[in-house]
Amino acid sequence: MIKRALRILLLFALVTVLGLGLWARYGPKPKPAPAPVVVSQETPSEAPEVRPGRDSRPPEAHLVTAAKGSMRNPSEGSCGPYRRVSDVRQQQLLEICERVAAPLEGAFRRRFGLEPRGVPREGVFLFESRKAFQSFAQKDGRLRAGYAGYANGAKGFVAIPAGSLDPEIFATTLAHELTHLLLRRAMGPGLPPWLSEGLADAMGDPATPAGLGELTGFAGVEGQARRLRDAYRGGVAASVQSIVSRRRSEFDQGALSFDYEQSALLVRFLLLHPALGPRFRSFLEDIAGASIHDPEQLPQALGKSWSQLDGEFRAWVLASG
Numbered sequence: 001m002i003k004r005a006l007r008i009l010l011l012f013a014l015v016t017v018l019g020l021g022l023w024a025r026y027g028p029k030p031k032p033a034p035a036p037v038v039v040s041q042e043t044p045s046e047a048p049e050v051r052p053g054r055d056s057r058p059p060e061a062h063l064v065t066a067a068k069g070s071m072r073n074p075s076e077g078s079c080g081p082y083r084r085v086s087d088v089r090q091q092q093l094l095e096i097c098e099r100v101a102a103p104l105e106g107a108f109r110r111r112f113g114l115e116p117r118g119v120p121r122e123g124v125f126l127f128e129s130r131k132a133f134q135s136f137a138q139k140d141g142r143l144r145a146g147y148a149g150y151a152n153g154a155k156g157f158v159a160i161p162a163g164s165l166d167p168e169i170f171a172t173t174l175a176h177e178l179t180h181l182l183l184r185r186a187m188g189p190g191l192p193p194w195l196s197e198g199l200a201d202a203m204g205d206p207a208t209p210a211g212l213g214e215l216t217g218f219a220g221v222e223g224q225a226r227r228l229r230d231a232y233r234g235g236v237a238a239s240v241q242s243i244v245s246r247r248r249s250e251f252d253q254g255a256l257s258f259d260y261e262q263s264a265l266l267v268r269f270l271l272l273h274p275a276l277g278p279r280f281r282s283f284l285e286d287i288a289g290a291s292i293h294d295p296e297q298l299p300q301a302l303g304k305s306w307s308q309l310d311g312e313f314r315a316w317v318l319a320s321g
Contacts, residue, residue: 051115051117051186052117052186052187052188052288052289053116053117053184053185053186053187053188053288053289054117054153054184054185054188054189055117055118055185056117056118056119056120056121056122056153056156056181056184056185057121057122057153057154057155057156058083058121058122058123058156059083059085059122059123059125059155059156059157060155060156063140063155063156063157064085064123066136066139066140067085067125067127067136067157067159068085070127070132070133070135070136070139071085071086071087071127071128071132072087072128072132073087074086074087075087077094078098079094079097079098079101079124079126079174080097080098080100080101080102080103080104080120081101081102081105081119081120082101082120082122082123082124082158082178083121083122083123083124084097084123084124084126085123085124085125085126086124086125086126086127086128086162087126087127087128087132087163088126088127088128088162088163089128089163090163092167092209093126093162093163093167093170094126096167096170096171096174096209097124097126097162097174099209099210099211100171100174100175100178100207100211100212101124101174101178103211103212104175104178104179104182104203104212105120105182107203107212108179108182108186108203111202111203111215111271112186112199112202112271112281112284113281113282113284113285114186114187114284114285114288115186116182116185116186117185117186118185120181120185121156122153122156122157122158122181123156123157123158124157124158124160124174124178125157125158125159125160126160126162126163127159127160127161127162127163127164128162128163128164129161129163129164130161130164132161133159133160133161133164134161136159137150137159140152140155140159148160148161148165148169148173149161149173149174149176149177150177151177151178151180151181153180153181153184153185153189154184154189158174158177158178158180158181160173160174160177162174167209168208168209170209171207171208171209171211172204172205172207172208172220173204174204174207175203175204175207175212176200176201176203176204176205176207177200177204178203179199179200179202179203179204180196180200183196183199183200186288187284187287187288187289188288188289188290188291190291190293191293192244192246192247192293192295193246193247193248193251193252193259193263194243194244194246194251194259194262194263194266194267195263195267197251197259197260197263197264198263198264198266198267198268199267201221201260201263201264201267201268202215202264202267202268202271205220205221205264205268206219206220207220215268215271215272216272217272218268218320221264221265221268224260224261224264224265225261225265225317225320225321226321227258227261228258228261228262228265228317229317229318229320229321231258231261232314232317232318233318236256236258237258237262237314238258238259238262239306239310240262240266240306240309240310240313241295241306241309241310243259243262243263243266244295244298245295246259265313265317266313269312269313269316269317270302276302276304279301279302279303280301280302282301283297283298283301283302286301
C-alpha cells in the first residue's frame with residue numbers, strides 16, 4: 001500500500017516538472033518593460049527663413065557676348081557688387097557707377113523696409129554710344145530702345161547707354177534700373193507698373209553724380225511735379241484709382257500720358273506722409289511675393305477711400321508750386 005502511494009507521488013511530481021517545462025517553453029511570454037522615454041535637451045534647428053521675391057541671376061552668357069559684340073574695346077570690372085561690362089571711356093561715369101551701386105541695397109532697405117533675397121549677381125552693361133546700346137537692345141528683343149536704359153531681372157542685367165548721357169541723368173538712370181533688380185529680389189516679378197516705376201523713381205530721382213540722395217519734398221522731381229500740376233489744372237490727369245488699376249499693357253499709353261509722373265509722385269507722397277508712410281511700408285511687405293495684385297488692397301491698407309486718397313494727393317501736388 002505504501003509502495004503504491006509512493007509511485008503515485010513520484011508520478012505526480014514527474015508530471016508537474018514536465019508541465020512546468022512545457023509552460024516555460026511554449027506558454028505566453030511576459031511583455032518586456034517599456035523603454036524609458038528620453039527627452040532631448042537640444043533645441044531643434046529652425047528651418048531657414050524663406051523670403052518672398054526671387055534669387056538674383058547672373059547675366060546669361062550669350063547676352064554678355066552680345067553686349068561685348070556691340071561695344072568697342074569692351075572691358076570688365078565692378079559696379080558696386082555687380083559685374084560691369086563696359087566700353088565707356090569717361091572715368092567719371094565709372095566712378096559714379098561705384099558711388100551709386102555700392103550703397104544702394106542698404107538705402108533700399110531703409111527707405112522701403114524691404115529685404116532683398118540672396119545676394120546680387122547681376123551684370124551692368126554700360127555702352128559708350130546709343131547706337132551700340134540700341135544694337136544690343138534689338139538683339140535682346142527690346143523694340144523700344146529709346147529709353148535711357150532698362151533692366152531685365154529675369155536675364156540678370158541692366159543696360160544703359162552711359163556715354164550718351166549727362167552724368168546727372170546717368171546717376172538717376174542707374175539707381176532707377178538697379179532698383180528694379182532689387183524689387184525683383186525683394187517682392188518678386190509682376191508688380192503693378194505704378195508701383196514698380198514709382199519705387200524705382202523713389203531711389204533714382206534723388207541720386208546725383210555724388211551718390212544716392214535722401215527723399216525730401218519735391219527735390220529731384222521738380223519737372224515731374226510741374227507737369228502734373230498743369231495736368232491737374234487742365235483736367236487731364238487720371239485719378240489715383242485709375243493709375244493704380246492699370247496693367248502693364250495699359251500703362252503710359254496714348255499721346256498724352258502722365259502715368260510716370262503720377263506714379264513717381266504718388267509713391268513719394270505715400271513714403272513721406274507721416275501717417276500713411278508706415279502703412280504704405282506695411283502694404284509693401286504684405287504684398288511681397290504675391291502673384292495677383294488687387295488694386296483695392298492699397299486704400300484698405302492706408303485706411304482711406306479712393307476719393308480721399310485722390311483728394312489728398314492732388315492737394316499735395318498742387319501745393320508744390
